[in-house]
Structure formats: structure tokens, C-alpha cells
Amino acid sequence: MSTVKPAPIVITSGEPAGIGPDIVLMQAAQGFDKPTAVIGNLALFAERAKQLGLGITIRAVSEDDLAQLKVEANTLAVLDIPLQAEVVPGVLNKANGAYVITMLDKAIKLALSNKASAIVTGPVHKGIINDSGLAFTGHTEYLRDNSRTEEVVMMLATEGLRVALVTTHLPLKDVSAAITGDKIKRVSRILHRSLINQFGCEKPNILVTGLNPHAGEDGHLGMEEIDTIIPALQQLANEGIETQGPLPADTLFQPHYLEKADAVLAMYHDQGLPVLKYKGFGNAVNITLGLPFIRTSVDHGTALDLAGTGKANPGSLQVALNYANQMAAQQQRTL
Ligand SMILES: NC(=O)C1=CN([C@@H]2O[C@H](COP(=O)(O)OP(=O)(O)OC[C@H]3O[C@@H](n4cnc5c(N)ncnc54)[C@H](O)[C@@H]3O)[C@@H](O)[C@H]2O)C=CC1
Numbered sequence: 001m002s003t004v005k006p007a008p009i010v011i012t013s014g015e016p017a018g019i020g021p022d023i024v025l026m027q028a029a030q031g032f033d034k035p036t037a038v039i040g041n042l043a044l045f046a047e048r049a050k051q052l053g054l055g056i057t058i059r060a061v062s063e064d065d066l067a068q069l070k071v072e073a074n075t076l077a078v079l080d081i082p083l084q085a086e087v088v089p090g091v092l093n094k095a096n097g098a099y100v101i102t103m104l105d106k107a108i109k110l111a112l113s114n115k116a117s118a119i120v121t122g123p124v125h126k127g128i129i130n131d132s133g134l135a136f137t138g139h140t141e142y143l144r145d146n147s148r149t150e151e152v153v154m155m156l157a158t159e160g161l162r163v164a165l166v167t168t169h170l171p172l173k174d175v176s177a178a179i180t181g182d183k184i185k186r187v188s189r190i191l192h193r194s195l196i197n198q199f200g201c202e203k204p205n206i207l208v209t210g211l212n213p214h215a216g217e218d219g220h221l222g223m224e225e226i227d228t229i230i231p232a233l234q235q236l237a238n239e240g241i242e243t244q245g246p247l248p249a250d251t252l253f254q255p256h257y258l259e260k261a262d263a264v265l266a267m268y269h270d271q272g273l274p275v276l277k278y279k280g281f282g283n284a285v286n287i288t289l290g291l292p293f294i295r296t297s298v299d300h301g302t303a304l305d306l307a308g309t310g311k312a313n314p315g316s317l318q319v320a321l322n323y324a325n326q327m328a329a330q331q332q333r334t335l
């Protein structure tokens with residue numbers, strides 16, 4: 001067992017005009033359980049803290065300070081990066097698209113060099129980053145591509161439910177073509193391995209949705225189940241990865257099925273996530289499985305309507321930090 005002190009967690013504060021800076025400051029006021037630094041603009045945090053009426057000490061730290069970082073009450077340790085334009089809470093500005101991406105690049109570098117034990121991401125606005133001229137579909141894909149990882153899995157979790165996705169951010173018209181047997185197998189292997197190694201499920205029970213209504217109704221409502229999903233699940237069973245499915249997505253999300261399930265594997269974003277968010281919005285976490293480092297995130301977006309008002313709920317950030325801490329501790333135990 002390793003006795004080396006784990007590196008701190010780094011938070012990326014996300015879209016500067018959204019609630020990312022607010023929830024980070026609110027969390028700092030409540031206190032961090034473990035050494036934590038946030039990446040973002042120091043002056044922005046100071047200004048937003050004033051708007052929110054939070055008397056927090058905000059101090060700059062360098063990458064070299066991270067190893068010595070301690071938990072300090074009412075203090076925010078900031079890895080300062082410059083903004084490109086002034087920030088008005090609630091008002092997006094494409095000039096700050098590069099600021100958001102710089103934050104992610106810095107976090108990836110720190111995690112890959114073990115200067116950070118985990119990355120916890122605040123919400124970004126995917127549209128404004130693209131408007132700024134930088135192609136961006138989501139953190140999940142960005143972290144995968146910039147850590148040279150072949151495949152990752154988006155999984156959201158709340159008390160009593162985990163939902164992982166075969167496909168993530170793509171137009172609905174492209175979903176069917178993206179669901180190949182290989183994709184289902186790669187995603188299922190990562191999910192199965194993570195449930196065992198990171199979530200303590202000895203023999204994971206994974207429920208898999210169909211793609212079509214009623215899981216295709218024996219081929220009368222679509223052929224993807226028969227042509228693609230069932231053969232992939234059979235091949236996974238031959239590898240020792242047992243799953244149940246394809247099950248109709250509209251009936252799967254009920255206690256009868258979920259009681260004994262460790263995770264649901266849904267075919268696409270809006271098939272699985274609305275149920276998860278209905279059950280646990282504000283109290284859920286988004287985890288990227290399969291990366292060479294730990295990444296958790298809030299379950300919500302930029303909530304521009306609430307930025308600077310003090311009405312944002314920092315609950316999901318707390319859950320994301322708790323998960324990151326637990327996963328980092330677990331990783332430390334296995335070193
Ligand atoms: N992790 C991330 O980076 C995520 C980013 N997004 C992005 O956020 C942007 C806005 O997306 P929307 O669909 O409007 O979702 P949203 O989550 O920003 O807002 C939906 C509703 O929930 C409320 N809300 C969200 N977070 C809240 C919180 N912490 N406390 C209290 N109320 C909260 C908002 O005020 C709004 O009424 C999009 O560009 C989307 O891509 C969306 C989800 C996750």
C-alpha cells in the first residue's frame with residue numbers, strides 16, 4: 001500500500017459567465033474536505049465573491065505549490081489564468097472561448113503528470129466555444145482526444161442509479177450508425193471493469209437498453225437490436241461480461257429492474273440522462289470512465305440565468321468532489 005500523500009484535486013471553473021465560478025466560491029465557503037485548487041481567473045473570483053457577498057480569501061498558487069497545498073477554511077487556491085475579455089454574469093462572450101479550453105488543457109497536463117489526483121470540471125457552454133472558432137463537443141470527448149485515449153464512457157450516477165451511455169454528443173440522426181457491435185463491446189468492457197475496480201461491484205449486473213421503441217418489437221420497429229445489439233451482448237457474454245438486454249428503455253427504469261442493477265447502459269444521451277436527472281438533479285455526478293486519470297463533473301450546465309445571483313445550488317459540485325476524493329483514495333490504496 002502506498003504511503004505517498006495524494007496530489008490535490010483541481011477544479012476547472014468552466015464558462016466564466018455561468019454559475020461555475022459561483023458554485024466553486026460557495027463550496028470554498030462551505031470548505032473543501034481535501035486539498036483542492038481551482039483553475040480560473042483570480043480577479044473574476046474576487047469580483048464574483050463580492051457579488052455573492054462571500055468573504056473568502058482568494059490566493060494565487062503555482063503548479064509547484066500544489067504538492068504542499070493544505071485544506072484552509074474559507075480560502076480558495078487559484079491557478080490563475082488570464083481572461084480574454086471582461087465577464088458579465090449571464091452574458092456569453094465568444095472572446096473567452098479560449099480561456100475555457102486553456103483551463104482544460106492545464107488540468108489535463110496536471111493530471112497526466114500526477115500533480116493533480118483528479119479533475120473535477122465545472123460547466124462549460126459548448127455552443128460559445130464553437131462560436132469562438134474552437135471545435136468542441138463536450139468534456140468527455142475533449143479529455144479522451146487530448147489524453148490520447150481510444151475509448152471512454154460517460155456515466156452519470158446518483159443515489160440508487162448509474163446510467164452509462166454508448167454514444168454521447170451527436171445529432172439524433174447519426175445515433176443509429178454510431179451504434180456498432182464494436183462500440184457496444186468497447187464501452188461495455190470499460191463499464192464492466194470500472195464497476196469492479198472503482199465501484200466495488202463484484203459481479204456487475206448491467207442492464208442494456210434497446211435503441212428502438214419496445215426494443216424493436218422483434219424486428220417490427222427497427223432492426224438494430226437483432227442486427228447489432230444482441231450479437232454484441234452475446235460476444236460479451238463469451239468474454240465473461242454478463243448483461244441483460246436489450247430491454248425496452250421505457251419499461252427498464254422501474255424498481256423491478258433497477259433494484260438489482262449496478263448500471264444501466266443506454267444507447268444515447270437523451271435516452272438515459274433525463275431519467276437520471278429527474279431522479280437526482282443537483283445531487284448527481286458525471287464521471288468519465290476509461291481515462292488515464294480521474295475526472296468527475298457536475299450534473300448541470302452553465303445556468304446563465306442564475307450566474308451572480310447566489311441562487312445556484314452547489315450540491316452537484318459537492319457530490320463530484322466526494323466521488324473524485326473517494327476514487328483517488330481507492331486508486332492510492334491499490335498502488
Ligand atoms: N458539465 C457540463 O459542462 C455541462 C454543460 N452543459 C451546457 O450548459 C449549457 C446550458 O444548458 P441547459 O440545458 O440550459 O442546462 P442547465 O443545467 O444550464 O440549466 C437548466 C435549468 O436548471 C437550472 N440549474 C442548472 N444548474 C443549477 C444549479 N446548480 N442550481 C440551481 N439551478 C440550476 C437552470 O437555472 C435552468 O433553469 C449548454 O451549453 C450545455 O451544453 C450542460 C450540461 C452539462
Ligand SMILES: NCC(=O)COP(=O)(O)O
Nearest residue numbers: 138139140141273286297
Ligand atoms: N449531459 C451531460 C453533458 O452533456 C456533459 O458532458 P461533458 O461536457 O461532461 O462531456
